[in-house]
Amino acid sequence: MSNVPDFAALLRSAQRSAVHLEMRDAYAVGDEAEEIDRFARTGEIELDPEASWWPEWLGLVRETIDRGVVVRRARIVSEPVTDYIRWEHAVTPMNLAAGELVRWLPRSQASDIALPGNDFWLIDDRLVLFHFFTGYGDWAEPGFAFSEDPATVRLVSSAFETVWERGTPHDKYSV
Template sequence: MVSITDDEFERLLSGFERSAVHLETRDAYGTAVELPHLAAWVAGEHDDLRWLDGWCAMVRAHVTAGRSVRRARIVSEPLSDYQRWSYSIAEPMVEAGEEIRWVPRRLVSSIPLPGNDFYLLDDQLVIFLHYAGNGLAVDRVTTTDSDDIQLCRTAFEAVWQLAIDHRDYRPV
């Protein structure tokens, strides 16, 4: 497995040819970009969500070109503050064409899952996302190992089948 830079990560996410799937398994994250917006939400402040414009534009371009972008979130219920906030800001991403689904953690107990969140691009490349205990990203590593690809593909599709579309999911 090879660590990649932020720039390489962005290049890979913007350059896939057919599909990108993303499995999220944590109840909280602490990305530097998100933390100020999460804090404002907790304080009851309005967020115009413009900071999501770049992501939404990229998703829109992928979808317009016929590529799919899917995200499945495994969540504990009741939701953590982070996941409630995440739910509250998802609509622009969904409107851009990203398919987002939510699945209660209790439903995935029998699904073999990778030890880390991941992106699977074109069924050819896995990007494992490594986080510290506080949710901050500490590394991203890539692999083209066929066993890793199969594990991630199978796990994602099994979760996807149980997950609830964003527009139908009601946070608990």
Template sequence: MPNSPTLKDLLASTKHSAVHLEMRDGYMESDPSFLAWKEGKRHLPEDNDPEQRPWLRWVREATDRGVAIRRARVFSVPESDYIRFEHHVSDANVRAGEQIGWLSRRRATDIAFPGNDFWVFDNELVVILHFTGDGESPDDWMELSTEPAVRDLCVSAFEAVWERAVPHAEYRPG
């Protein structure tokens, strides 16, 4: 989508809050970091380095401004390799200031979800994230919406998950 803001831009302009709901069991499994993790390479410098993982820098900049960043993950059990990898690299996200919660899909049956992962910035702008069937991100992967019904569904789903989610520090994949 030409001239669309990036996640970096959106986070930089956020004033109060950013919430993110992830509902897939795998993303971008072609990611070199994931492939290295699958080969047993743990605690690589790039896992924790804000220069190599710019997201960590953006989170720190936002949280230093007082922005609350919360991410919730809904996942299947037993966990996929990708979910175990996400748990491993999420330690750095938490150190950067992001709050992360984990909710097994079995505990989410009665929650109404939108059809896609999303971000909600300052309870106003929804960024809907589209992925291919194998979890890769197509060129047009981000869709922006200020539609009240979409926003309300996303906020409601996120808060319902967050209320039940296990904090990152307490969750250990099986």
């Protein structure tokens, strides 16, 4: 999340909850490229929490959860899933081990949900961080936007909670 200014500070500001909704079938952000390429070629995944960019992220998540904050992630995916989603599913045990809760929702079950146009993080039902990606899945300029607008917060909160209610916990979702 290099385009997000001081994301660690944002997550550290959470007091009760931090939720993340992902709605793309593929991302092409640089820090994952090598691992995804290897997975596409060999089917192998890296589940070492000390490898690559994982230590920083997992440490931040553990620190956040240790303060009593609930961290949930929901993913809306097309089926059959893309190779990227297959990789993401395979490495999700890392998120779970850090304490995140993760659910998956097939896109076909999201047709009647009012969804925002972009992925987001919602912190304590007060602050939304939207992420902007190119059509190819890399960061788009400006990369992000913040909103504390009450109507926007209500929209993203409602969208997330509906996806969460319908979603399948990671351990029960197969790709």
